[in-house]
Amino acid sequence: MSMFCFQCQETAKGTGCELMGVCGKTPEVSNIQDLLLFVTRGIAVYNDKLRKEEKASKVADKFIVDAMFISITNANFDFEAIKNKVKEGLLLKSELAGLLNFSPADLPDECTWNGDESTFMDKALEVGVLRTKDEDVRSLKELIHYGLKGMAAYAEHAYNLDETDDEVFIFMQYALAEITRTDITVAELIPLALETGQYGVQVMALLDSANTGRFGNPEITEVNIGAGKNPGILISGHDLRDIEELLQQTEGTGVDVYTHSEMLPAHYYPHLKKYKHLVGNYGGAWWQQKEDFESFNGPVLFTTNCIVPPSRNASYRGRIFTTGASGLDGAKHIPERKNGQQKDFSEIIEMAKTCLPPKEIESGTIVGGFAHAQVMALADKVVDAVKTGAIKKFFVMAGCDGRMKGRNYYTDFANELPKDTVILTAGCAKYRYNKLPLGDIGGIPRVLDAGQCNDSYSLAIIALKLKEVFGLEDINDLPIAFNIAWYEQKAVIVLLALLHLGVKNIHLGPTLPGFLSPNVAKVLVENFGIGGISTVEEDIEMFLAG
Ligand code: SF4
Numbered sequence: 042m043s044m045f046c047f048q049c050q051e052t053a054k055g056t057g058c059e060l061m062g063v064c065g066k067t068p069e070v071s072n073i074q075d076l077l078l079f080v081t082r083g084i085a086v087y088n089d090k091l092r093k094e095e096k097a098s099k100v101a102d103k104f105i106v107d108a109m110f111i112s113i114t115n116a117n118f119d120f121e122a123i124k125n126k127v128k129e130g131l132l133l134k135s136e137l138a139g140l141l142n143f144s145p146a147d148l149p150d151e152c153t154w155n156g157d158e159s160t161f162m163d164k165a166l167e168v169g170v171l172r173t174k175d176e177d178v179r180s181l182k183e184l185i186h187y188g189l190k191g192m193a194a195y196a197e198h199a200y201n202l203d204e205t206d207d208e209v210f211i212f213m214q215y216a217l218a219e220i221t222r223t224d225i226t227v228a229e230l231i232p233l234a235l236e237t238g239q240y241g242v243q244v245m246a247l248l249d250s251a252n253t254g255r256f257g258n259p260e261i262t263e264v265n266i267g268a269g270k271n272p273g274i275l276i277s278g279h280d281l282r283d284i285e286e287l288l289q290q291t292e293g294t295g296v297d298v299y300t301h302s303e304m305l306p307a308h309y310y311p312h313l314k315k316y317k318h319l320v321g322n323y324g325g326a327w328w329q330q331k332e333d334f335e336s337f338n339g340p341v342l343f344t345t346n347c348i349v350p351p352s353r354n355a356s357y358r359g360r361i362f363t364t365g366a367s368g369l370d371g372a373k374h375i376p377e378r379k380n381g382q383q384k385d386f387s388e389i390i391e392m393a394k395t396c397l398p399p400k401e402i403e404s405g406t407i408v409g410g411f412a413h414a415q416v417m418a419l420a421d422k423v424v425d426a427v428k429t430g431a432i433k434k435f436f437v438m439a440g441c442d443g444r445m446k447g448r449n450y451y452t453d454f455a456n457e458l459p460k461d462t463v464i465l466t467a468g469c470a471k472y473r474y475n476k477l478p479l480g481d482i483g484g485i486p487r488v489l490d491a492g493q494c495n496d497s498y499s500l501a502i503i504a505l506k507l508k509e510v511f512g513l514e515d516i517n518d519l520p521i522a523f524n525i526a527w528y529e530q531k532a533v534i535v536l537l538a539l540l541h542l543g544v545k546n547i548h549l550g551p552t553l554p555g556f557l558s559p560n561v562a563k564v565l566v567e568n569f570g571i572g573g574i575s576t577v578e579e580d581i582e583m584f585l586a587g
């Protein structure tokens with residue numbers, strides 16, 4: 042075994058990638074990410090202790106968030122960049138150690154290890170997931186770890202929009218410190234996992250306020266999926282500050298901007314859709330990028346996950362740029378903002394001018410923008426439709442898309458749902474059904490897209506408001522079923538957040554996480570009614586009966 046990773050839904054054989062990541066992550070990258078997480082946990086322990094002396098470091102707050110985000114599935118494949126981050130982390134760790142007024146006796150290995158570069162790869166092999174021998178403790182520690190990675194991603198986007206929440210940083214560091222403990226028990230880890238969900242809600246609320254505060258509330262928008270005549274830049278990932286700056290810098294240059302995958306919801310925000318050269322959304326979900334990028338013809342900018350490493354002969358290889366937590370060896374990385382200046386996208390814009398316009402691969406429009414404020418503006422209509430029986434049930438089908446063949450289930454499920462049901466979606470899971478002609482119910486589209494995966498928060502807010510309107514005691518008494526698709530760790534924080542909000546009977550597919558040990562899975566089934574998926578027919582029958 043040269044690596045071990047089981048953090049995503051596509052993990053090899055459903056149990057773990059051991060030779061090479063199904064995602065394309067090499068053993069070297071996987072191991073250096075493990076080392077980065079190890080050093081990061083050490084930083085968290087120190088900062089947690091320094092906080093008690095009122096000396097917590099803001100630099101550490103940011104470093105931890107960056108490092109966790111870097112290790113999310115499909116975010117960063119750049120070995121050198123991650124190694125440099127480890128070195129930066131080691132320096133920061135010893136700085137923090139020097140700030141403490143006392144020398145704690147029982148520091149974990151995460152704090153005391155301070156190897157030089159020549160020892161990195163040997164140490165990396167000791168500190169990955171399998172360092173925890175007990176499979177239930179390992180399962181819960183990783184569940185929390187993955188939830189924290191999702192939390193870090195959302196905290197980073199909010200940070201980029203100048204919004205932070207100290208409580209989120211404090212919890213993240215406390216939880217990371219807790220999972221360094223070798224004596225921690227299952228009984229302690231279960232409540233910690235649920236508490237992670239509580240801060241998951243908090244960080245999604247923070248990001249919602251950062252996004253809507255700067256860009257306005259998402260509104261119903263028809264998004265063009267065709268192509269125009271100008272050369273274009275395709276922007277992917279989740280960071281709205283990046284797309285805003287790209288739009289500002291491309292204005293008047295004759296270069297159009299298109300969104301890909303999780304950047305689609307940028308079109309729903311008033312202060313982003315106002316840019317006339319934000320022309321449309323190009324292609325499908327992240328895993329279709331190989332075909333989409335070939336035909337796009339212009340440069341592609343990744344602001345976050347999900348990157349699929351291009352093959353050696355991919356024509357678009359030299360057209361890929363990364364920024365933020367994302368990285369890919371061989372791709373140009375656009376550095377962070379400095380001294381209040383914008384990121385400099387000029388090289389991408391100059392490249393775009395030399396490229397052919399995108400080839401049109403489809404035409405028409407898709408509709409979205411049904412985040413909480415917009416749905417609440419339609420509340421009377423929605424409530425009436427429920428009261429008259431025109432809408433019998435809502436299906437929350439938020440989450441991620443992925444390559445697995447079995448994900449056709451979600452297309453079939455959407456197609457087969459009775460016509461008096463409405464799908465509430467968020468995240469790239471929507472690409473399995475957002476171009477189907479599913480119609481509407483009295484003017485309410487049967488697929489209501491709230492936005493990115495973090496906008497699952499909107500779906501929770503909508504559910505809580507409906508609970509209030511219908512005077513119900515329990516969110517589970519609403520006519521809402523949860524059939525969530527997951528892939529990477531942002532879906533883990535969304536799941537933990539829903540559990541924290543008291544949502545029961547969530548079905549998770551296309552397969553249950555490989556990191557859940559049988560005993561941990563049993564706890565989730567018995568206490569929260571979590572289940573997998575079966576056939577479309579059986580599941581629709583089960584959901585409609587429930
Ligand atoms: Fe495997 Fe997923 Fe880890 Fe990639 S992220 S190495 S596919 S488990």
Ligand code: SF3
Pocket residue numbers: 115279302303327346347440441442468469470493494495528529531532
């Ligand atoms: Fe998709 Fe990667 Fe998860 Fe933000 S872009 S939802 S998979």
